Amino acid sequence: MSDYQYDNQTVKGFIVSSIFWGVVGIVIGLLISIQMWKPETNFAPYFTFGRLRAVHTNGLAFGLGVGAIFGLSYYIIMRLAKRPLLFPKLARFQLYLFNVGILLAAVSLLMGQTQSLEYAELEWPIDLAIVILWVMFAINVFGTIIKRKEEQMYISLWYIIATTIAVAVLYIVNNLSIPAGLTKSYHLFAGVNSANVEWWYGHNAVGFVFTTPILAMFYYFLPKSTGIPIYSHRLSIIAFWSLVFAYLWTGAHHLVYTPLPDWIQTLGIVFTIFLIAPSWGSVVNGYYTVGTDWSKMNTNYLTKFFIMGITFYGLQTVQGPTQGLRIVSQLIHYTDWVPGHVHMGTMGWVTMTTAASIYYVIPKIYHTEIYSEKVANIHFWLVLIGQLIFSITMWITGIQQGALWKATNADGSLKYTFIETLTKNYPYWQLRTVGGLIFTVGMLFFIYNIYMTIRKGSLAEAKA
Ligand code: HEM
Ligand code: HEM
Numbered sequence: 001m002s003d004y005q006y007d008n009q010t011v012k013g014f015i016v017s018s019i020f021w022g023v024v025g026i027v028i029g030l031l032i033s034i035q036m037w038k039p040e041t042n043f044a045p046y047f048t049f050g051r052l053r054a055v056h057t058n059g060l061a062f063g064l065g066v067g068a069i070f071g072l073s074y075y076i077i078m079r080l081a082k083r084p085l086l087f088p089k090l091a092r093f094q095l096y097l098f099n100v101g102i103l104l105a106a107v108s109l110l111m112g113q114t115q116s117l118e119y120a121e122l123e124w125p126i127d128l129a130i131v132i133l134w135v136m137f138a139i140n141v142f143g144t145i146i147k148r149k150e151e152q153m154y155i156s157l158w159y160i161i162a163t164t165i166a167v168a169v170l171y172i173v174n175n176l177s178i179p180a181g182l183t184k185s186y187h188l189f190a191g192v193n194s195a196n197v198e199w200w201y202g203h204n205a206v207g208f209v210f211t212t213p214i215l216a217m218f219y220y221f222l223p224k225s226t227g228i229p230i231y232s233h234r235l236s237i238i239a240f241w242s243l244v245f246a247y248l249w250t251g252a253h254h255l256v257y258t259p260l261p262d263w264i265q266t267l268g269i270v271f272t273i274f275l276i277a278p279s280w281g282s283v284v285n286g287y288y289t290v291g292t293d294w295s296k297m298n299t300n301y302l303t304k305f306f307i308m309g310i311t312f313y314g315l316q317t318v319q320g321p322t323q324g325l326r327i328v329s330q331l332i333h334y335t336d337w338v339p340g341h342v343h344m345g346t347m348g349w350v351t352m353t354t355a356a357s358i359y360y361v362i363p364k365i366y367h368t369e370i371y372s373e374k375v376a377n378i379h380f381w382l383v384l385i386g387q388l389i390f391s392i393t394m395w396i397t398g399i400q401q402g403a404l405w406k407a408t409n410a411d412g413s414l415k416y417t418f419i420e421t422l423t424k425n426y427p428y429w430q431l432r433t434v435g436g437l438i439f440t441v442g443m444l445f446f447i448y449n450i451y452m453t454i455r456k457g458s459l460a461e462a463k464a
Contacts, residue, residue: 006078007088008365013095014071015358019447021063021102022351026443028056030436037429046110054109054121060346061119061209062130063102068354069213070098070137073160075361076220077141080157081148085140094136101129113183117198119205120174124185127175134171138164155236159216162244166208174201192259200251207247210350211313215282217357218310222289225302225360231288239281246271246278253324256333265326272324279317286310301373304380305356312348312387316341331406336425337398340391347387347439355379355446362450366457371449379445386439390432397428 035041035049042048074091078084085091105122114121122130141164145157174197177185187194223230230236252260252268286307290296296303319341322328332338363370370376404424407415 007074007085007091010085010088010091010095011071011075011361012365013092014067014074014098015361017095017099017102018064018067018071018354019358019450021059021067022443023447024106025056025059025064026436026440028052028059030433030440032056033429033433033436037426037433045112051110051112054114055106057119058105058109058121059102061205062105064354065209065350067098067102068358069163069209070094072217072354072357072361073137073141073163073213075365076156076216077144077160080150080154080220081144082150083144083148086143086147087140090136091140094133094140097129097133097136101126101133104129108183111183115175115177115185115187117174117187117194117201119202120171120198123183124175124177124179125182127171131168131172134164134168138168154220155230155233155240156216156220158237158240159212159219162240163208163213163216166204166212166244166248170201170204170208174198195255195258196252196260196264199254200248203251203254204247206345207243207250210345211247212244214313214350214353218282218286218306218353221302221357221360222286222306225306225356226290226293226296226300228289228292228296231285231291235281235285239278239285242281243275243278246274250275250324253329256324256326256329269324269326272321276317276321280314283310283314283317301376301380302356302359304377305352305359308380308384309349309352309356312344312352316345316349319344331402332398333402335398335401335405336394336428337402340394340398343387343394344391347383347390351443352380352383355383358450362453363457366454366461368453368457368460371452371456375445375449379442379449382442382445383439384442386435386437386442389435389438393428393431393435397425400424 031041031047032049032052035052045051074085105126108123108126109121113123115123141160145153145161176188178188179185187198189197219230219236222228249271250268252264253272256265256269258265287310290303290307297307323332323338323341359370359376401421401424404416404421405414409415
């Protein structure tokens with residue numbers, strides 16, 4: 001089958017767009033990390049922390065994350081279905097709409113337009129565009145899989161299917177709102193119900209944007225890049241079904257000690273603990289796969305990314321369930337511990353696995369070799385060090401924050417004022433900026449490497 005039939009153009013388009021929005025999101029991440037300890041860098045009104053934070057989270061989850069998910073899922077589906085996309089022109093149009101949508105989202109957030117729901121800030125006209133985008137994606141995913149030429153369905157396809165269905169259901173339900181003009185709307189649900197639906201959505205955004213599609217990449221690109229078949233297909237399938245079953249019940253762990261009925265919180269916590277098992281099913285599967293030849297960690301630069309990525313996923317999925325317990329939640333909830341947890345997952349698991357998948361795909365579709373393995377290794381170490389500094393400082397300051405908030409005098413009054421507990425974070429926040437800067441430099445090495453690889457491939461093609 002020729003490459004043209006595989007429609008690599010759309011895959012390339014999504015990858016390049018994802019990297020572009022990733023740069024925007026990461027640079028804004030750096031800026032907001034500075035704003036937290038240097039308030040004068042809040043340039044009112046458009047570039048204040050309140051607005052930029054949402055541009056950071058949306059830019060990275062939906063720009064970097066979803067852009068890569070669309071592109072790499074198409075790459076994987078075509079190869080596993082052994083046929084081109086059913087509707088290549090639709091996929092191309094989806095690429096354009098994706099970029100217009102992210103641009104509009106960023107501008108609207110800078111203008112201060114928000115539904116005030118975390119990870120669902122965008123107002124209803126943009127929500128509609130996002131639903132159309134996912135419908136386009138779903139048509140190609142299901143159409144291509146139904147018309148596949150390979151009967152067997154490898155595990156990555158299951159993860160992509162789960163992502164497509166779950167995101168559609170979650171996004172539509174949580175964004176049901178009553179418009180009050182073009183740029184303002186009100187959540188259809190009120191009070192505790194609103195919070196419950198929002199965190200059912202919020203946690204599953206983590207599950208079906210930062211977990212299932214990334215696992216689809218991991219399961220596909222780890223065996224491809226190492227040449228070692230996945231250790232156990234049976235384990236991958238068992239882990240898949242138990243993961244998707246459990247994820248959807250866990251959102252209430254974000255609302256521990258709130259007015260949400262106790263039994264809903266307990267139900268959420270039970271499923272949260274259960275999640276360790278299916279998550280570790282994939283971690284173990286990854287370790288055992290490379291375990292047949294650990295020397296790959298030394299000889300194959302991509303293995304390092306995938307194995308460290310799944311290791312952070314493994315740590316994240318032990319830390320996450322622990323955080324859901326009431327005893328732990330009452331100490332760390334609302335503190336900086338949570339961004340520490342978040343960035344171990346996003347900077348460690350999501351970006352490492354996505355970057356490694358892109359390193360695999362770009363040389364393949366440009367018929368060349370990676371520009372420099374040395375540069376890839378520098379990239380690896382910088383993002384690893386940057387992420388560790390980020391996460392570890394946030395865990396320390398988070399525990400300190402929780403402890404100071406709880407400290408009381410003999411008469412029961414609070415020992416520290418809120419502002420005292422806040423300013424004690426400053427040194428840690430400064431260190432976080434250093435970690436973020438190291439991570440950003442690492443990502444620049446990645447972009448340089450990808451750019452040079454594309455150039456090398458295009459020049460060779462032009463000469464041929
Ligand atoms: C240079 C790298 C980065 C820096 C400096 C950075 C910085 C920050 C800062 C300062 C916050 C706000 C924390 C708070 O409100 O207390 C934040 C939140 C967040 N960031 Fe990043 N970030 C970076 C990379 C990333 C990446 C790569 C992703 C995703 C792929 C990401 C996703 C998020 C998310 C989801 C939140 C919300 C966390 C929460 O509500 O607890 N960040 N980031
Ligand atoms: C077994 C898997 C996981 C469980 C049970 C879990 C559990 C939790 C819990 C309980 C919280 C709430 C902390 C609090 O505010 O008190 C949380 C926050 C968060 N987790 Fe995880 N986590 C898991 C895996 C992941 C992964 C793989 C990521 C991917 C990057 C992730 C990203 C996040 C984000 C973005 C938040 C912040 C939400 C916010 O804005 O408040 N988690 N997680």
